[in-house]
Amino acid sequence: MQKVRILIAKPGLDGHDRGAKFVARALQEKGYEVIYTGIRQTPIQIALAAVQEDVDFVGLSLLSGAHNELFPKVIEELHNAGADDIIVFGGGVIPQSDIEFLKSKGIKAIFGPGTSIKTIVDFIENESKSRNSKIS
Amino acid sequence: MGENSYKNWQEKTLIPYIKKNPTRKKKFETSSYLDVKELYADSDVKNYEQNLGYPGQYPFTRGPYPTMYRGQFWTMRQYAGFGTAKESNERYKYLLKQGQTGLSVAFDLPTQIGYDSDSPMSEGEVGKVGVAIDTIDDMETLFKDIPLDKVSTSMTINATAFILLAMYIVVGKKQGVDKKLLRGTIQNDILKEYIARGTYIYPPKPSMRIITDIFDYCAKEVPKWNTISISGYHIREAGSTAVQEAAFTLANGIEYVKSAIDKGLNVDEFAGRLSFFFNAHNDILEEVAKFRAARRMWAKIMKERFQAKNEKSQMLRFHTQTGGSTLTAQQPENNIVRVTLQALAAVLGGTQSLHTNSMDEALALPTEKSVRIALRTQQIIAYESGVANVVDPLGGSYYIESLTDTIEEKAWEYINKIDELGGMVAAIEQGFVQKEIQESAFQYQMDIENKERIIVGVNSFQIEEEPPKDLLKVDPSLRNEQIKNLQRVKSQRDNTKVLNNIKLLKETVQSNENIMPVVIECVENYATLQEIADALRQEFGEYKESVVI
Numbered sequence: 001m002q003k004v005r006i007l008i009a010k011p012g013l014d015g016h017d018r019g020a021k022f023v024a025r026a027l028q029e030k031g032y033e034v035i036y037t038g039i040r041q042t043p044i045q046i047a048l049a050a051v052q053e054d055v056d057f058v059g060l061s062l063l064s065g066a067h068n069e070l071f072p073k074v075i076e077e078l079h080n081a082g083a084d085d086i087i088v089f090g091g092g093v094i095p096q097s098d099i100e101f102l103k104s105k106g107i108k109a110i111f112g113p114g115t116s117i118k119t120i121v122d123f124i125e126n127e128s129k130s131r132n133s134k135i136s
Numbered sequence: 137m138g139e140n141s142y143k144n145w146q147e148k149t150l151i152p153y154i155k156k157n158p159t160r161k162k163k164f165e166t167s168s169y170l171d172v173k174e175l176y177a178d179s180d181v182k183n184y185e186q187n188l189g190y191p192g193q194y195p196f197t198r199g200p201y202p203t204m205y206r207g208q209f210w211t212m213r214q215y216a217g218f219g220t221a222k223e224s225n226e227r228y229k230y231l232l233k234q235g236q237t238g239l240s241v242a243f244d245l246p247t248q249i250g251y252d253s254d255s256p257m258s259e260g261e262v263g264k265v266g267v268a269i270d271t272i273d274d275m276e277t278l279f280k281d282i283p284l285d286k287v288s289t290s291m292t293i294n295a296t297a298f299i300l301l302a303m304y305i306v307v308g309k310k311q312g313v314d315k316k317l318l319r320g321t322i323q324n325d326i327l328k329e330y331i332a333r334g335t336y337i338y339p340p341k342p343s344m345r346i347i348t349d350i351f352d353y354c355a356k357e358v359p360k361w362n363t364i365s366i367s368g369y370h371i372r373e374a375g376s377t378a379v380q381e382a383a384f385t386l387a388n389g390i391e392y393v394k395s396a397i398d399k400g401l402n403v404d405e406f407a408g409r410l411s412f413f414f415n416a417h418n419d420i421l422e423e424v425a426k427f428r429a430a431r432r433m434w435a436k437i438m439k440e441r442f443q444a445k446n447e448k449s450q451m452l453r454f455h456t457q458t459g460g461s462t463l464t465a466q467q468p469e470n471n472i473v474r475v476t477l478q479a480l481a482a483v484l485g486g487t488q489s490l491h492t493n494s495m496d497e498a499l500a501l502p503t504e505k506s507v508r509i510a511l512r513t514q515q516i517i518a519y520e521s522g523v524a525n526v527v528d529p530l531g532g533s534y535y536i537e538s539l540t541d542t543i544e545e546k547a548w549e550y551i552n553k554i555d556e557l558g559g560m561v562a563a564i565e566q567g568f569v570q571k572e573i574q575e576s577a578f579q580y581q582m583d584i585e586n587k588e589r590i591i592v593g594v595n596s597f598q599i600e601e602e603p604p605k606d607l608l609k610v611d612p613s614l615r616n617e618q619i620k621n622l623q624r625v626k627s628q629r630d631n632t633k634v635l636n637n638i639k640l641l642k643e644t645v646q647s648n649e650n651i652m653p654v655v656i657e658c659v660e661n662y663a664t665l666q667e668i669a670d671a672l673r674q675e676f677g678e679y680k681e682s683v684v685i
Contacts, residue, residue, distance in 0.1 A: 013245035013261050015334015018375050018461070021574060024579045024685045037685035038335045042257075064245055065501065065610060069260030095500050096603035113465040113498050114594040119587055 004128055005055040009046040010052035011062060011070040015039045019091060019113075026117045030118055032124070043070060047077035056131075057124060057132075062092040066081040072105040087127050091115065150174065153238075167419035168377035169579075172544055176534035182541065187432070191527045195435035197428050197540070198528035199486040200451040204236055205524035209237075210482075211489035212514045213290055213455065216393040217242035217267035220612055221277035224267040228282060230504070236277055239289040239320075240491060241278070242266035242362035245298070248335040250296050250669025253618040266292075269663050270622045275303040276310060285313045289320035290455065290489070291364070293471045297324040297336040298346050298652065299668050302659040305358065309660075320410055321362035321455075324350060325387040327560055328367050330679065332374035337669060340561045342676040346651065347392060348399045351406045353652035363406070364392060365413040365455060368430075372415035373461045375577020377428045379543055381415060383550035384560075384569055386433055390551070393442055393559040403442050407449035416478040416485075417459045423478070423528055427454070427485030449495055456482035457491040463498040467593035471495040476513050479533040483517055484530055490514055491575035567682060572643040574684070609639060620665070637661055638671050645675045 006071050008024040010017060024036040035047070035053050050058050058078070060071055071090050078086055090102065091111040099110045109123050164172040173180075192202030201207060214236055223588065228239055243266040246258040252270045253262045264269045269275055279289075284307065293300045301322050305315050326343040329336040336343070355363045368376075368385035376384065390393055391411065392568045396406055414430070416423050433450035438444040458478035463471045472495045479492050492510040494502030502510070518524055530536045550572075557563040564570070583589035590596045637658040644654045658668050 011250050013251075013257065013335075015264075015329075016373075017334065018373070018577050021685055022375075022578060025578055026582075027684065034685065036683060037684045038681055047275075064261060065264035066260035069612070073260075093498060093500070095607050097607070114591070116595075 003031070003085060004034045004057070004124060005053065006035070006057040006059060006124070007046070007050050007053055007055040008034060008036045008059045008061065009037045009041050009049065009074075010037075011016070011041055011043055011046055011060055011074055012066045014062055014064035014066070016063045019063075020050055020059075023059060023091070023117070023120065025062070027120070028125075029126040030117070030121055034096060043073035043077045046074050047081045047083065050078060051081050051083050055086060056088055056128065058088045059060065060092075062090070065093070066099055067092065067094050068101060070100055075106040085131075087131070089120075089123065090091070137652055142177050143245065143361040147282065152612055155574075156421065157645040166419075166505075166539070167417055168379055168393040168421040168422060170422065170539070170546075172380070178534060179251045180534050180538040181283050184537070186540070188531065194439065194447065194450060195432045196451055197411050197432045198531050200431070200453055200488070202527075204486060204527045205483075205518075206527070209402060209518045209524060210487050210514075211238040211288070211683055212236050212511060212518075213238040213240040213489045213491055214507060214511055215240040215457065215491045215603050216507070217244075217607075218265075219263040219267065219610055220618060221267055221269065221593060223263075223414070224278050225282070225536055227504075227507075228278075231507070232282070232287070234508060235438040235509060235515060238489060239282070239287050239380050241289060243291070244268045244294055244643070245335070247291060247300075247665060248296060250337050250673070252622060252664050253489050253615055254622055255666060258615070263610050265678070267612075268618050269300065269303070269617065269665060271625050271664050272303050272659050273302075273625045273662065274536050275307050277657070279307050279311075283312045283313065284308045284311055288318075291320065291322050292324050293370065294323050294329050294333075294335055296669055297322040298350055298398050299657055299659065299665055300654045301350065301361075302652065306658055306660050308547070314359050317360065318358055319360045321365050322350070323365045323367060323413070325388065325413075327391060328370055329679070330564050331384070331573065332376075332469075333370040334419055336679050336682075337645070338676040339679045340564065342672075343553075344392075345648075346672075348396045348401070349398050349650045349652055352399070352401060353650055354409065355401070355406050361409065362411045363409050363413050366392065367413040369413050369415045369457050371573065372417065372459065372554060374573050375461075375575045375580055377576050378417065378419075378422050378546045379546045380424050380425045380550065380576060382430045382433070382543060383547035384573075385414070386430065386547065387554045387560045388438065389434065390437060390441070394437075394559070394594065397442065397540070403593045404437075404443045404446040406536075407438060407442075407444050408446060408451075411452035411488075412452055414454050414456050414482075414487075415459050416456045416487075418462055418474060418477060419480040420477055420484070421530075422539060423481035424485040424533065425488070427482075428528075428531075428540045429452070429547060431486070432540070433547060455489045455491070456485075456487040458482070458493045460493055461498060462590065464594050465498040468495045468499060468600065471498070471611060472509060472513070476517075477508060477519060479513055479517055480521070480523065483523055486528060486683065496604065496607060501603055501610065501631065503606055503608045505606075567684065618660050625662055626664070633661045634658070634663045634667070637663055638667060641668065641671050642675055645672060
């Protein structure tokens with residue numbers, strides 16, 4: 001089976017990258033193929049990077065409060081690029097009350113501050129499994 | 137006591153006791169992985185009198201002023217700003233009424249990175265983590281009914297600091313306040329933006345030119361203004377240790393001083409207006425030692441390395457903010473306790489001004505109630521705790537002095553390494569600093585994952601929680617309001633004058649003359665933040681980070 005590929009990206013102008021970098025490296029150490037594109041990415045740049053890198057997952061990180069605008073925009077740009085099969089999850093400073101809205105826009109999961117890596121790995125493994133069973 | 141009696145105590149009393157009553161852990165460390173012995177004694181402290189000295193005297197270990205808080209309390213300076221200038225103005229007036237003693241302005245990300253509210257890059261970001269400022273019109277609104285000769289204002293702004301300072305000067309002028317009377321600080325610390333915070337625009341070298349232009353202009357024209365706040369706060373928030381926070385902050389300071397001297401400025405003309413900004417984390421004693429070490433090191437750097445004669449140039453004066461990254465989304469009331477401990481560390485360490493974080497900041501922008509609790513925390517420490525009645529109350533503690541020495545020693549190691557690499561700009565360009573911070577951040581978080589480091593409510597003592605109520609929300613339609621206002625200003629200003637100003641600005645940039653007078657003129661004629669920032673983008677280009685994980 002091919003290695004699961006994950007893009008970790010920071011949409012918008014927020015420069016707080018500590019969490020994104022930690023998740024990227026921790027997932028890499030767990031054996032996933034991880035690409036991190038750095039801060040100050042636009043939604044379209046993230047979508048193009050995801051397609052170009054042929055990833056299975058996109059993890060978005062945002063602490064500036066712009067998640068309700070920018071996360072759905074990434075989904076939209078992935079759709080425009082014909083990449084609806086890519087699974088998108090998010091994290092950062094995101095109020096609980098916004099999670100339902102984000103999920104309704106196609107974000108599969110939101111991991112708030114204090115989430116353990118194990119929780120994220122479990123999510124990736126579960127989603128990979130159910131996607132593989134759909135394919136075969 | 138002495139080394140022999142210490143060993144005797146270990147052999148006779150400690151070791152037999154431990155055999156029957158083991159310690160909780162085999163190895164004890166500070167939050168930043170410095171070894172901690174079970175007890176410290178006089179044998180742990182070297183050169184006591186020389187290193188320690190007295191407050192208000194070189195090397196200022198014990199404080200920059202002889203009376204410290206017996207003279208006056210630290211400035212209670214709560215960082216605030218959100219939405220439009222009007223909304224932020226209302227909060228500033230609220231905070232001043234509640235007893236805050238200085239203003240601290242948070243700007244939104246478009247303002248920090250040089251975009252107007254109508255830029256496509258600003259979508260979703262306007263007014264979110266700070267106030268939106270597009271023109272002098274917004275800045276006037278921000279300080280409406282707040283006379284600038286009666287307050288001191290700190291502005292957290294870096295790449296666009298020269299523009300916001302120009303706006304502040306013009307607001308003062310419109311209010312009838314001479315710029316020679318303006319008091320406050322611009323953060324203006326671009327080097328830490330490349331390593332820890334990310335709101336850079338231009339590459340390092342032209343950014344340093346802007347900073348030294350500001351030093352030069354303010355030394356002559358705005359003499360009471362603190363031209364920089366050399367910041368360890370964000371370096372620590374990015375995951376550094378306390379040692380790295382001290383070392384990299386001071387190394388940045390060295391680079392700024394060197395740059396200014398290379399430009400022809402006399403060290404004692406500008407150094408007294410440099411200020412610092414540190415983090416206050418949860419390990420109280422380590423934080424106290426860090427502040428003391430930083431003061432002593434800066435005194436030595438200025439006196440010995442740069443031959444500063446004036447004692448004001450040798451003093452390190454600093455603002456502190458409690459550690460935002462330590463706040464938890466889980467059991468958020470616990471954050472009130474964390475912030476209290478951190479604020480106490482800052483005060484015991486001798487801070488000149490302080491921001492206390494609000495309990496709900498891991499969840500959203502703080503509410504008015506949580507901001508009030510944060511301010512009351514400072515007021516309770518100031519008026520009720522007694523710790524403000526004595527200068528450097530922990531000074532002389534064997535552990536504090538030993539830890540101060542250790543942090544200093546390890547920080548010097550970093551500074552020497554950075555010098556070998558060619559200085560801080562070179563070290564940043566080579567990725568050395570970023571890599572060091574990244575390693576520390578990873579280690580810290582892995583310790584939490586592995587429960588080597590307990591975070592109450594997060595990886596221990598967890599409970600089932602309902603989502604918190606009453607979180608602040610920024611109205612998304614705010615951007616439309618901001619854009620409408622911007623369009624009004626643009627339609628009413630003299631556009632020919634603005635175009636000429638921008639043209640002159642570009643010529644000034646090329647000529648190496650000081651850009652500040654021209655920027656002030658641009659601002660006065662209602663040139664927008666982005667028009668000015670883009671003019672310099674066109675001349676200087678933009679910095680691109682190299683990404684490593």
